[in-house]
Amino acid sequence: MKAPVFLNALRAFEASARHQSFSAAAGELNVTPAAVGQMVRSLEAWLGIPLFERSSSGRARLVPTQAAQRALPDLRDGFDRLSLGFAKLREGSAVGVLTVAVSPAFAAKWLLPRIDRFQSAWPDTDVRLDTHLKPVDFVAQGIDIGVRYGLGHWPGLVAEKLMDEAVFPVCAPSLLRAHPALKTPGGLKGMTLIHDLSIDESAGYVTWRAWLERAGLASLETRAGLKINNSAAVLQAAIDGHGIALARSVLARDDLAANRLVRLYPEVDCSSPLAYYVVYRAECATLPRLAAFREWLQQETAALAAPEDTRRRTGRQAKVKPPAPGTGTPRARSRQSQSPRTPPK
16 A cells, blocks of 8 residues: 555656646646656656656657556546545535525525625635526536525425515505505506516416416506516616516515515415525535535524514524534425436526
């Protein structure tokens, strides 16, 4: 078992064989060509055989011998496994980067206004947000944890419910003052309805058509209006007074609390069949950074669900104690076993 003593020499040999050049290998390994040559010669001396056929002229001045060619595939596989093992050692630390996949709207309207509390509790963990609307391959794209909107079933991922959601119309307070008829659902007639093109009714999302049916206004024309393909921009358009938006309660919460938006028709109950879930690969559940972020998300949502008098006594948000690394009791889970992909919202 003396081979590990020559680990650097083996790396120098593999890089030199791949580039067929000590100089190119030196550039990759960030050492001098002389150092690469010395390491290769020391390996050859220990093995008692040459590893390269050397030539002073021609394009290929450094050609691996037949013995070297036979050994190179195994050496490369070994380096790949060493890299994987090293990555797993780094994952086991609370220090480092945590990659979180969320939709752009959830990031803008819910996560970013709160993320400083996690960073204050875990200053050695750097959060990298991966925001997009396309499906995410957790393995290929290096995702540690995510928050997704759906029914709670994503192949290859554990899903823990965070928040249910209701859907209701909202508008700017100034728009409501200018149009008193909006105090009843019939007042929507003739108003500009803002449509969210990023949602898919066939996937269970509540659209204007579904909400109007629930409100007894199925005959109201909904095709006209302002159409936007971003949920956060839909709310911003309503804040700016451009029309009536159909808001999702989780995304609109802070805007309602700050009186940037006002909820219309609370008597019309329209709960979404979809909910927000924290998702991650089962084999990563005990990683300290992931467990800490998962526990923080659960504490944040629990604080939001606390009675109003409790929030008033403890401040706008409950103060939470960071969980010990590797801890955190997960909530109800659902697990699927296929490719770790998840839809975006």
